[in-house]
Amino acid sequence: xxxxxxxxxxxxxxxxxxxxxxxxxxxxxxxxxxxxxxxxxxxxxxxxxxxxxxxxxxxxxxxxxxxxxxxxxxxxxxxxxxxxxxxxxxxxxxxxxxxxxxxxxxxxxxx
Amino acid sequence: xxxxxxxxxxxxxxxxxxxxxxxxxxxxxxxxxxxxxxxxxxxxxxxxxxxxxxxxxxxxxxxxxxxxxxxxxxxxxxxxxxxxxxxxxxxxxxxxxxxxxxxxxxxxx
Numbered sequence: 572x573x574x575x576x577x578x579x580x581x582x583x584x585x586x587x588x589x590x591x592x593x594x595x596x597x598x599x600x601x602x603x604x605x606x607x608x609x610x611x612x613x614x615x616x617x618x619x620x621x622x623x624x625x626x627x628x629x630x631x632x633x634x635x636x637x638x639x640x641x642x643x644x645x646x647x648x649x650x651x652x653x654x655x656x657x658x659x660x661x662x663x664x665x666x667x668x669x670x671x672x673x674x675x676x677x678x679x680x681x682x
Numbered sequence: 683x684x685x686x687x688x689x690x691x692x693x694x695x696x697x698x699x700x701x702x703x704x705x706x707x708x709x710x711x712x713x714x715x716x717x718x719x720x721x722x723x724x725x726x727x728x729x730x731x732x733x734x735x736x737x738x739x740x741x742x743x744x745x746x747x748x749x750x751x752x753x754x755x756x757x758x759x760x761x762x763x764x765x766x767x768x769x770x771x772x773x774x775x776x777x778x779x780x781x782x783x784x785x786x787x788x789x790x791x
Binding site: 613614616670671673 | 714716718723724725726727728731769778779781782783784
């Protein structure tokens with residue numbers, strides 16, 4: 572158990588809908604990262620937050636947004652969902668720029 | 683452009699057959715290299731961090747080494763439960779983490 576929690580574990584929704592994924596980092600970690608992993612693909616970095624502020628953006632679509640709250644939990648919002656958005660979404664946390672610890676992921680299925 | 687390349691893409695070994703996975707990188711100002719293990723449908727699990735050439739880390743049947751251009755993950759006498767995808771990531775001078783595509787390791791009993 573990495574100490575990073577993600578909810579929900581599974582999410583099934585329809586095209587055009589909007590969903591919110593939630594992540595709670597390890598105690599003491601100020602950084603939160605979001606990744607997308609499609610079937611049999613590598614990890615695609617989406618976005619990094621540090622202590623409530625956006626630090627870096629990767630290949631994140633404009634339909635996706637994220638935020639980190641004062642209690643350090645983070646939410647990833649996905650809107651106008653398409654079939655191709657079906658994937659595993661991972662959250663990771665770290666102390667500054669050290670090794671990242673990953674949550675169990677949220678499996679999103681868009682029908 | 684900063685890049686991380688892992689080879690081979692996939693590796694099939696018999697139980698007990700030792701081998702090595704490679705992670706080569708071209709980054710400006712390496713700040714750290716990380717190895718992870720990922721089981722299907724699960725989040726990557728942190729294994730090792732290496733910071734400078736010549737450094738080595740060990741954990742059970744795994745040993746990670748680092749040179750100025752690459753890192754090796756040596757697996758000694760592997761067991762079927764070592765089957766997983768092994769990911770390498772490099773932290774560059776801008777504190778950006780660059781991920782390799784991974785090596786899928788299959789250990790046959």
